[in-house]
Amino acid sequence: MLRQTRSNLFMFCLLIVFLFNGTDTSAASTIKVIGGANQKSQLKGESPKGGIAKFGKITIQILKGNKPVKGEKVYFDCKKPRNVSCQIGSNTTYVGKTNSKGIAKTPSFRVYYGSGKMSINVSAKGAKSVSIPFTVAKKAPPPKALAGSKMTIVSGNNQTKARERTGASKTTFAYFKPLVVKVTNKGKPVNRARITFKCKSPRGMACQFKEVVFTNKKGIASSTGRTYYADGKATITAAYGKSKVQFNLVTGKQAQLASPASLGNLKCDKAVRKLKSKKVLGVVRTLVRNDCSIMYRKKWLKGKGKTNRNICVPAWNRLRKTKMLKTTKVLITNKCPIIYSQGWRKLKKINLAKPPKIKMAKLPMTIAGVMNKPVCIRAAKGQYVVVEKNQKVVNANRRKCGSWETFIIRKDSIYNTAWKTYLSCQPNGRLEGNRKRVGSWEKIRVIPQKGRTFAFRCMAHGKKYLVAEGAGGKNMNANRPKVGSWERFRIEPKRR
Incomplete structure:
Protein backbone atom coordinates (compact mmCIF):
# COMPACT_ATOMS: atom_id res chain seq x y z
CA MET A 1 0.00 0.00 0.00
CA LEU A 2 2.74 2.46 1.03
CA ARG A 3 4.87 1.38 -1.96
CA GLN A 4 1.94 2.05 -4.34
CA THR A 5 1.35 5.53 -2.82
CA ARG A 6 5.00 6.46 -3.37
CA SER A 7 4.80 5.27 -6.97
CA ASN A 8 1.70 7.38 -7.60
CA LEU A 9 3.36 10.45 -6.03
CA PHE A 10 6.44 10.02 -8.27
CA MET A 11 4.28 9.81 -11.40
CA PHE A 12 2.38 12.93 -10.31
CA CYS A 13 5.65 14.90 -9.98
CA LEU A 14 6.77 13.81 -13.44
CA LEU A 15 3.45 14.99 -14.86
CA ILE A 16 3.85 18.43 -13.22
CA VAL A 17 7.39 18.83 -14.63
CA PHE A 18 6.20 17.84 -18.09
CA LEU A 19 3.29 20.28 -18.00
CA PHE A 20 5.48 23.23 -16.96
CA ASN A 21 8.53 22.54 -19.14
CA GLY A 22 7.14 20.32 -21.86
CA THR A 23 8.63 20.23 -25.32
CA ASP A 24 7.36 23.64 -26.42
CA THR A 25 10.20 25.34 -28.35
CA SER A 26 8.28 28.56 -28.74
CA ALA A 27 9.80 29.73 -25.41
CA ALA A 28 13.31 29.89 -27.04
CA SER A 29 14.39 33.10 -28.78
CA THR A 30 15.18 33.13 -32.49
CA ILE A 31 17.31 35.53 -34.54
CA LYS A 32 15.81 36.62 -37.84
CA VAL A 33 17.91 38.43 -40.47
CA ILE A 34 15.94 41.35 -41.92
CA GLY A 35 18.56 43.13 -44.03
CA GLY A 36 22.23 43.19 -45.01
CA ALA A 37 22.72 39.50 -45.88
CA ASN A 38 24.79 38.36 -48.90
CA GLN A 39 26.32 41.78 -49.54
CA LYS A 40 29.11 42.03 -52.09
CA SER A 41 31.60 44.89 -52.35
CA GLN A 42 34.83 45.43 -54.25
CA LEU A 43 38.10 46.70 -52.81
CA LYS A 44 38.62 50.30 -53.96
CA GLY A 45 41.05 53.14 -53.36
CA GLU A 46 44.76 53.37 -52.65
CA SER A 47 44.83 53.73 -48.86
CA PRO A 48 45.38 51.48 -47.04
CA LYS A 49 47.39 49.48 -49.52
CA GLY A 50 45.08 47.25 -51.52
CA GLY A 51 41.98 49.37 -51.00
CA ILE A 52 38.88 49.17 -48.79
CA ALA A 53 35.59 47.32 -49.35
CA LYS A 54 32.65 49.14 -47.76
CA PHE A 55 29.42 47.42 -46.70
CA GLY A 56 26.03 48.62 -45.48
CA LYS A 57 24.28 48.00 -42.17
CA ILE A 58 23.11 44.57 -40.99
CA THR A 59 19.61 44.40 -39.46
CA ILE A 60 18.25 41.54 -37.35
CA GLN A 61 15.16 40.89 -35.22
CA ILE A 62 14.87 38.75 -32.09
CA LEU A 63 11.55 36.98 -31.54
CA LYS A 64 10.26 34.81 -28.73
CA GLY A 65 7.54 32.87 -30.38
CA ASN A 66 5.87 35.61 -32.44
CA LYS A 67 6.62 38.41 -29.97
CA PRO A 68 9.61 40.76 -30.35
CA VAL A 69 12.17 40.83 -27.52
CA LYS A 70 13.03 44.32 -26.28
CA GLY A 71 16.34 45.36 -24.67
CA GLU A 72 18.25 42.19 -25.55
CA LYS A 73 22.00 42.52 -26.13
CA VAL A 74 23.08 41.33 -29.58
CA TYR A 75 26.71 40.49 -30.42
CA PHE A 76 28.03 40.91 -33.98
CA ASP A 77 31.44 39.35 -34.64
CA CYS A 78 33.30 39.48 -37.95
CA LYS A 79 34.64 36.08 -39.07
CA LYS A 80 37.45 36.51 -41.60
CA PRO A 81 40.89 35.14 -42.56
CA ARG A 82 43.78 35.85 -40.21
CA ASN A 83 45.54 38.43 -42.39
CA VAL A 84 42.38 40.44 -43.13
CA SER A 85 41.12 43.42 -41.12
CA CYS A 86 37.39 43.92 -40.56
CA GLN A 87 35.93 46.94 -38.76
CA ILE A 88 32.30 47.24 -37.66
CA GLY A 89 32.26 50.89 -36.73
CA SER A 90 35.67 51.23 -35.04
CA ASN A 91 36.20 47.62 -33.82
CA THR A 92 36.11 44.05 -35.09
CA THR A 93 33.04 43.36 -32.93
CA TYR A 94 29.88 45.33 -32.20
CA VAL A 95 27.33 45.05 -29.40
CA GLY A 96 23.81 46.30 -30.13
CA LYS A 97 20.50 46.37 -28.25
CA THR A 98 17.07 45.52 -29.60
CA ASN A 99 14.36 48.20 -29.65
CA SER A 100 10.65 47.80 -28.89
CA LYS A 101 10.22 45.89 -32.16
CA GLY A 102 13.07 43.52 -31.29
CA ILE A 103 15.28 45.04 -34.02
CA ALA A 104 19.02 45.73 -33.73
CA LYS A 105 21.31 47.26 -36.37
CA THR A 106 25.05 47.47 -36.87
CA PRO A 107 26.83 50.51 -38.26
CA SER A 108 28.24 50.16 -41.77
CA PHE A 109 31.43 48.08 -41.81
CA ARG A 110 34.53 47.82 -43.96
CA VAL A 111 37.17 45.24 -44.85
CA TYR A 112 40.75 45.63 -46.07
CA TYR A 113 44.02 43.69 -46.51
CA GLY A 114 42.26 40.78 -48.24
CA SER A 115 39.34 39.42 -50.26
CA GLY A 116 37.03 36.39 -50.41
CA LYS A 117 33.93 35.02 -48.69
CA MET A 118 33.46 36.02 -45.05
CA SER A 119 30.63 36.31 -42.53
CA ILE A 120 29.24 38.20 -39.55
CA ASN A 121 28.31 35.92 -36.64
CA VAL A 122 25.24 37.15 -34.70
CA SER A 123 24.51 35.82 -31.21
CA ALA A 124 22.22 36.65 -28.29
CA LYS A 125 21.40 35.09 -24.92
CA GLY A 126 19.06 32.12 -25.21
CA ALA A 127 19.10 32.12 -29.02
CA LYS A 128 20.90 30.05 -31.62
CA SER A 129 23.62 32.08 -33.34
CA VAL A 130 23.22 33.04 -37.00
CA SER A 131 25.93 33.51 -39.65
CA ILE A 132 25.38 36.30 -42.20
CA PRO A 133 27.61 35.85 -45.29
CA PHE A 134 29.20 38.64 -47.33
CA THR A 135 31.78 38.72 -50.13
CA VAL A 136 34.81 40.95 -50.64
CA ALA A 137 35.68 41.15 -54.34
CA LYS A 138 39.26 41.66 -55.45
CA LYS A 139 40.39 45.12 -56.44
CA ALA A 140 40.13 45.85 -60.14
CA PRO A 141 43.57 45.98 -61.80
CA PRO A 142 44.77 49.49 -62.62
CA PRO A 143 44.24 50.60 -66.22
CA LYS A 144 47.14 49.81 -68.50
CA ALA A 145 49.42 52.67 -69.41
CA LEU A 146 49.06 54.02 -72.92
CA ALA A 147 51.82 52.66 -75.12
CA GLY A 148 54.35 55.26 -76.16
CA SER A 149 53.55 57.66 -73.31
CA LYS A 150 56.34 59.89 -72.05
CA MET A 151 56.79 61.42 -68.63
CA THR A 152 58.88 64.49 -67.89
CA ILE A 153 59.78 66.35 -64.70
CA VAL A 154 58.10 69.74 -64.39
CA SER A 155 59.53 70.81 -61.02
CA GLY A 156 60.77 69.54 -57.67
CA ASN A 157 64.02 67.85 -58.70
CA ASN A 158 67.38 68.39 -56.94
CA GLN A 159 65.93 69.92 -53.78
CA THR A 160 67.93 70.35 -50.57
CA LYS A 161 66.06 70.85 -47.32
CA ALA A 162 67.09 70.88 -43.68
CA ARG A 163 65.09 69.20 -40.97
CA GLU A 164 63.31 71.50 -38.58
CA ARG A 165 60.95 71.13 -35.66
CA THR A 166 57.28 71.97 -36.27
CA GLY A 167 54.61 72.45 -33.63
CA ALA A 168 54.83 70.50 -30.37
CA SER A 169 56.53 67.49 -31.93
CA LYS A 170 60.20 66.97 -31.03
CA THR A 171 60.81 65.10 -34.29
CA THR A 172 62.46 67.20 -36.99
CA PHE A 173 61.03 67.02 -40.51
CA ALA A 174 62.28 68.16 -43.91
CA TYR A 175 59.31 69.24 -46.05
CA PHE A 176 59.94 69.33 -49.80
CA LYS A 177 58.16 71.23 -52.53
CA PRO A 178 55.77 69.11 -54.63
CA LEU A 179 57.34 66.67 -57.08
CA VAL A 180 55.56 67.55 -60.33
CA VAL A 181 55.52 65.45 -63.53
CA LYS A 182 53.74 65.67 -66.87
CA VAL A 183 52.53 62.72 -68.97
CA THR A 184 52.02 63.05 -72.72
CA ASN A 185 51.13 60.67 -75.51
CA LYS A 186 51.93 61.71 -79.06
CA GLY A 187 52.38 65.26 -77.83
CA LYS A 188 48.98 65.44 -76.09
CA PRO A 189 48.46 65.42 -72.29
CA VAL A 190 47.10 62.21 -70.75
CA ASN A 191 44.21 62.65 -68.31
CA ARG A 192 43.68 60.31 -65.30
CA ALA A 193 47.04 58.58 -65.75
CA ARG A 194 47.97 56.59 -62.64
CA ILE A 195 51.43 57.66 -61.46
CA THR A 196 53.28 55.75 -58.74
CA PHE A 197 55.99 57.34 -56.57
CA LYS A 198 58.47 55.06 -54.79
CA CYS A 199 61.04 56.39 -52.33
CA LYS A 200 64.46 54.88 -51.74
CA SER A 201 66.21 56.33 -48.69
CA PRO A 202 69.31 55.46 -46.65
CA ARG A 203 69.07 53.39 -43.49
CA GLY A 204 67.71 55.37 -40.57
CA MET A 205 65.78 57.86 -42.70
CA ALA A 206 62.00 57.73 -42.96
CA CYS A 207 60.55 58.87 -46.27
CA GLN A 208 56.84 59.62 -46.72
CA PHE A 209 55.42 60.67 -50.09
CA LYS A 210 52.03 60.22 -51.73
CA GLU A 211 52.50 56.85 -53.40
CA VAL A 212 49.72 56.99 -56.03
CA VAL A 213 48.43 60.12 -57.79
CA PHE A 214 46.47 60.79 -60.99
CA THR A 215 47.09 63.39 -63.68
CA ASN A 216 44.66 66.22 -64.41
CA LYS A 217 43.38 67.33 -67.82
CA LYS A 218 46.73 68.98 -68.52
CA GLY A 219 48.57 65.73 -67.82
CA ILE A 220 50.06 67.13 -64.61
CA ALA A 221 50.41 65.14 -61.38
CA SER A 222 52.21 66.02 -58.16
CA SER A 223 53.26 64.18 -55.01
CA THR A 224 54.01 65.87 -51.70
CA GLY A 225 55.97 64.47 -48.79
CA ARG A 226 58.69 64.72 -46.21
CA THR A 227 61.72 62.96 -44.73
CA TYR A 228 62.70 62.65 -41.07
CA TYR A 229 64.83 60.88 -38.43
CA ALA A 230 68.08 61.13 -40.42
CA ASP A 231 69.98 63.08 -43.10
CA GLY A 232 71.16 61.91 -46.49
CA LYS A 233 70.20 61.50 -50.13
CA ALA A 234 66.88 60.01 -51.18
CA THR A 235 65.63 59.14 -54.66
CA ILE A 236 61.96 59.20 -55.63
CA THR A 237 61.06 57.25 -58.78
CA ALA A 238 57.87 58.26 -60.58
CA ALA A 239 56.54 55.67 -63.02
CA TYR A 240 53.76 55.41 -65.61
CA GLY A 241 54.00 52.14 -67.48
CA LYS A 242 57.51 51.85 -68.87
CA SER A 243 58.16 55.57 -68.59
CA LYS A 244 60.09 56.57 -65.45
CA VAL A 245 61.73 59.70 -64.05
CA GLN A 246 63.82 60.14 -60.92
CA PHE A 247 63.85 62.94 -58.34
CA ASN A 248 66.98 63.50 -56.25
CA LEU A 249 66.37 64.97 -52.80
CA VAL A 250 68.90 65.85 -50.11
CA THR A 251 68.04 66.18 -46.44
CA GLY A 252 70.62 68.39 -44.74
CA LYS A 253 71.63 68.45 -41.12
CA GLN A 254 69.38 70.09 -38.58
CA ALA A 255 72.35 72.09 -37.33
CA GLN A 256 72.62 73.77 -40.72
CA LEU A 257 69.17 75.23 -40.38
CA ALA A 258 69.69 76.31 -36.77
CA SER A 259 73.21 77.61 -37.28
CA ILE A 350 83.53 90.50 -36.40
CA ASN A 351 83.68 89.03 -32.93
CA LEU A 352 80.60 86.81 -33.08
CA ALA A 353 79.35 84.62 -30.28
CA LYS A 354 79.35 80.90 -30.99
CA PRO A 355 75.94 79.53 -31.94
CA PRO A 356 74.39 77.29 -29.27
CA LYS A 357 74.86 73.59 -29.72
CA ILE A 358 71.72 71.65 -30.48
CA LYS A 359 71.33 68.65 -28.23
CA MET A 360 69.64 65.74 -29.92
CA ALA A 361 68.07 63.05 -27.78
CA LYS A 362 70.00 59.82 -28.14
CA LEU A 363 67.62 57.12 -29.24
CA PRO A 364 68.28 53.49 -28.34
CA MET A 365 69.02 51.28 -31.31
CA THR A 366 68.42 47.88 -29.70
CA ILE A 367 65.76 46.24 -27.56
CA ALA A 368 68.25 45.99 -24.69
CA GLY A 369 68.55 49.76 -24.70
CA VAL A 370 64.85 50.28 -23.94
CA MET A 371 64.18 47.43 -21.50
CA ASN A 372 63.41 48.04 -17.81
CA LYS A 373 63.79 51.82 -18.05
CA PRO A 374 61.19 54.63 -17.91
CA VAL A 375 60.46 55.51 -21.54
CA CYS A 376 58.01 57.50 -23.64
CA ILE A 377 56.39 55.95 -26.73
CA ARG A 378 55.67 58.18 -29.73
CA ALA A 379 53.50 57.58 -32.78
CA ALA A 380 54.56 58.43 -36.35
CA LYS A 381 53.17 61.99 -36.15
CA GLY A 382 55.00 62.65 -32.89
CA GLN A 383 52.21 62.33 -30.30
CA TYR A 384 52.85 60.32 -27.14
CA VAL A 385 50.96 57.17 -26.12
CA VAL A 386 48.91 57.65 -22.93
CA VAL A 387 46.78 55.49 -20.62
CA GLU A 388 43.75 57.61 -19.71
CA LYS A 389 42.35 58.06 -16.19
CA ASN A 390 39.77 55.28 -16.54
CA GLN A 391 42.72 52.97 -17.40
CA LYS A 392 40.67 51.33 -20.14
CA VAL A 393 41.28 53.76 -22.98
CA VAL A 394 44.75 54.02 -24.54
CA ASN A 395 45.33 56.95 -26.90
CA ALA A 396 48.23 58.42 -28.88
CA ASN A 397 47.36 62.11 -28.66
CA ARG A 398 49.60 63.78 -26.07
CA ARG A 399 52.02 66.60 -26.86
CA LYS A 400 54.14 66.09 -23.75
CA CYS A 401 55.37 63.04 -21.88
CA GLY A 402 54.11 63.12 -18.29
CA SER A 403 53.46 60.40 -15.72
CA TRP A 404 50.45 59.00 -17.63
CA GLU A 405 52.65 58.73 -20.73
CA THR A 406 55.56 56.93 -19.00
CA PHE A 407 56.06 53.19 -19.51
CA ILE A 408 58.54 50.49 -18.57
CA ILE A 409 59.05 47.81 -21.21
CA ARG A 410 59.64 44.49 -19.50
CA LYS A 411 59.99 41.00 -20.90
CA ASP A 412 56.99 40.62 -23.24
CA SER A 413 54.93 43.28 -21.41
CA ILE A 414 54.44 47.06 -21.24
CA TYR A 415 53.93 48.56 -17.76
CA ASN A 416 52.44 52.03 -17.11
CA THR A 417 54.18 53.70 -14.16
CA ALA A 418 51.32 56.09 -13.29
CA TRP A 419 48.55 53.51 -12.85
CA LYS A 420 50.83 50.51 -12.17
CA THR A 421 49.02 48.50 -14.80
CA TYR A 422 49.89 46.54 -17.95
CA LEU A 423 48.67 47.08 -21.51
CA SER A 424 46.27 44.34 -22.61
CA CYS A 425 45.21 43.18 -26.10
CA GLN A 426 41.48 42.44 -26.22
CA PRO A 427 39.80 39.78 -28.42
CA ASN A 428 37.82 42.51 -30.21
CA GLY A 429 41.02 44.28 -31.31
CA ARG A 430 40.96 47.02 -28.68
CA LEU A 431 43.92 47.97 -26.49
CA GLU A 432 43.30 48.56 -22.79
CA GLY A 433 45.61 49.62 -19.97
CA ASN A 434 43.98 48.31 -16.79
CA ARG A 435 45.52 44.90 -16.08
CA LYS A 436 47.28 44.33 -12.75
CA ARG A 437 49.02 41.11 -13.75
CA VAL A 438 50.59 39.67 -16.88
CA GLY A 439 48.57 36.95 -18.58
CA SER A 440 48.45 35.75 -22.18
CA TRP A 441 46.51 38.88 -23.25
CA GLU A 442 49.15 41.15 -21.70
CA LYS A 443 52.11 39.58 -23.50
CA ILE A 444 53.35 42.16 -26.04
CA ARG A 445 56.62 41.66 -27.89
CA VAL A 446 58.85 44.54 -29.02
CA ILE A 447 60.15 44.14 -32.58
CA PRO A 448 62.82 46.53 -34.03
CA GLN A 449 61.94 48.22 -37.33
CA LYS A 450 63.76 50.44 -39.79
CA GLY A 451 64.72 54.01 -38.92
CA ARG A 452 65.20 53.47 -35.17
CA THR A 453 61.54 52.55 -34.74
CA PHE A 454 59.81 49.65 -33.03
CA ALA A 455 56.61 47.67 -33.49
CA PHE A 456 54.59 46.03 -30.71
CA ARG A 457 53.03 42.62 -31.36
CA CYS A 458 50.34 40.98 -29.22
CA MET A 459 51.09 37.33 -28.54
CA ALA A 460 47.37 36.44 -28.23
CA HIS A 461 44.32 36.77 -30.50
CA GLY A 462 46.08 36.18 -33.82
CA LYS A 463 49.32 38.01 -32.98
CA LYS A 464 48.16 41.41 -34.23
CA TYR A 465 50.23 44.61 -34.05
CA LEU A 466 49.46 47.71 -32.00
CA VAL A 467 48.42 50.69 -34.13
CA ALA A 468 48.06 54.42 -33.53
CA GLU A 469 45.03 55.25 -35.65
CA GLY A 470 45.74 58.05 -38.11
CA ALA A 471 49.48 57.70 -37.27
CA GLY A 472 48.72 59.61 -34.05
CA GLY A 473 46.17 61.98 -32.58
CA LYS A 474 43.55 59.26 -32.08
CA ASN A 475 43.02 56.02 -30.14
CA MET A 476 45.24 52.94 -30.00
CA ASN A 477 44.10 49.51 -31.17
CA ALA A 478 45.60 46.02 -31.37
CA ASN A 479 44.16 44.71 -34.63
CA ARG A 480 46.68 45.13 -37.44
CA PRO A 481 48.05 42.05 -39.25
CA LYS A 482 50.99 43.91 -40.83
CA VAL A 483 53.43 46.67 -39.90
CA GLY A 484 53.03 49.97 -41.72
CA SER A 485 53.84 53.57 -40.80
CA TRP A 486 50.91 53.68 -38.33
CA GLU A 487 52.27 50.59 -36.55
CA ARG A 488 55.80 51.96 -36.03
CA PHE A 489 56.71 53.82 -32.85
CA ARG A 490 59.73 55.64 -31.48
CA ILE A 491 60.89 54.94 -27.95
CA GLU A 492 62.58 57.78 -26.07
CA PRO A 493 64.17 57.80 -22.61
CA LYS A 494 62.02 59.61 -20.06
CA ARG A 495 63.51 63.00 -19.22
CA ARG A 496 63.44 63.91 -15.56
Missing part, protein backbone atom coordinates in the same frame (compact mmCIF):
# COMPACT_ATOMS: atom_id res chain seq x y z
CA PRO A 260 73.39 81.32 -38.11
CA ALA A 261 76.37 80.66 -40.36
CA SER A 262 74.40 78.80 -43.03
CA LEU A 263 74.40 80.54 -46.41
CA GLY A 264 70.89 79.67 -47.46
CA ASN A 265 69.26 80.85 -44.23
CA LEU A 266 65.68 81.94 -44.86
CA LYS A 267 65.92 84.44 -42.01
CA CYS A 268 68.74 86.27 -43.80
CA ASP A 269 66.89 86.43 -47.11
CA LYS A 270 63.76 87.74 -45.42
CA ALA A 271 65.70 90.37 -43.45
CA VAL A 272 67.51 91.64 -46.56
CA ARG A 273 64.24 91.97 -48.49
CA LYS A 274 62.65 93.85 -45.60
CA LEU A 275 65.56 96.29 -45.25
CA LYS A 276 65.58 96.90 -49.00
CA SER A 277 61.85 97.64 -48.99
CA LYS A 278 62.41 100.33 -46.32
CA LYS A 279 65.51 101.60 -48.16
CA VAL A 280 67.76 101.24 -45.10
CA LEU A 281 70.06 98.38 -46.16
CA GLY A 282 72.82 100.95 -46.73
CA VAL A 283 72.33 102.25 -43.18
CA VAL A 284 72.99 98.77 -41.78
CA ARG A 285 76.08 98.61 -43.96
CA THR A 286 77.27 101.85 -42.33
CA LEU A 287 76.95 100.29 -38.86
CA VAL A 288 78.89 97.19 -39.90
CA ARG A 289 81.62 98.98 -41.89
CA ASN A 290 82.35 101.40 -39.03
CA ASP A 291 82.26 98.67 -36.36
CA CYS A 292 79.83 100.73 -34.34
CA SER A 293 79.86 99.87 -30.64
CA ILE A 294 76.11 100.31 -30.61
CA MET A 295 75.88 96.90 -32.28
CA TYR A 296 77.34 95.25 -29.19
CA ARG A 297 74.59 96.25 -26.81
CA LYS A 298 72.99 93.77 -24.42
CA LYS A 299 71.30 90.81 -26.18
CA TRP A 300 73.16 91.66 -29.39
CA LEU A 301 76.81 90.79 -29.90
CA LYS A 302 79.53 90.77 -27.26
CA GLY A 303 82.64 92.83 -27.92
CA LYS A 304 84.10 96.31 -27.93
CA GLY A 305 83.07 98.35 -30.91
CA LYS A 306 84.20 101.82 -31.89
CA THR A 307 82.23 104.89 -30.94
CA ASN A 308 81.70 107.40 -33.72
CA ARG A 309 78.82 109.67 -32.73
CA ASN A 310 78.79 111.48 -36.06
CA ILE A 311 78.22 108.24 -38.03
CA CYS A 312 76.93 105.51 -35.71
CA VAL A 313 74.26 107.43 -33.77
CA PRO A 314 72.47 108.88 -36.85
CA ALA A 315 72.46 105.44 -38.48
CA TRP A 316 71.05 103.88 -35.33
CA ASN A 317 68.35 106.56 -35.04
CA ARG A 318 67.36 106.05 -38.68
CA LEU A 319 66.83 102.32 -38.10
CA ARG A 320 64.89 102.97 -34.92
CA LYS A 321 62.64 105.48 -36.70
CA THR A 322 61.82 103.00 -39.46
CA LYS A 323 61.34 100.19 -36.89
CA MET A 324 64.08 98.11 -38.49
CA LEU A 325 66.28 97.49 -35.44
CA LYS A 326 65.02 93.92 -34.95
CA THR A 327 65.59 93.16 -38.62
CA THR A 328 69.11 94.56 -38.35
CA LYS A 329 69.73 92.33 -35.36
CA VAL A 330 68.75 89.31 -37.49
CA LEU A 331 71.40 90.16 -40.09
CA ILE A 332 74.18 90.62 -37.55
CA THR A 333 73.46 87.80 -35.10
CA ASN A 334 72.84 85.21 -37.85
CA LYS A 335 76.15 85.80 -39.68
CA CYS A 336 74.22 86.58 -42.85
CA PRO A 337 76.36 86.30 -46.01
CA ILE A 338 75.71 89.88 -47.12
CA ILE A 339 77.73 91.19 -44.14
CA TYR A 340 80.86 89.47 -45.51
CA SER A 341 80.38 90.64 -49.09
CA GLN A 342 82.62 93.23 -50.74
CA GLY A 343 82.19 96.70 -49.27
CA TRP A 344 80.71 95.46 -46.00
CA ARG A 345 83.24 93.66 -43.80
CA LYS A 346 85.40 90.55 -43.66
CA LEU A 347 84.46 87.62 -41.46
CA LYS A 348 87.55 87.82 -39.22
CA LYS A 349 86.79 91.37 -38.13
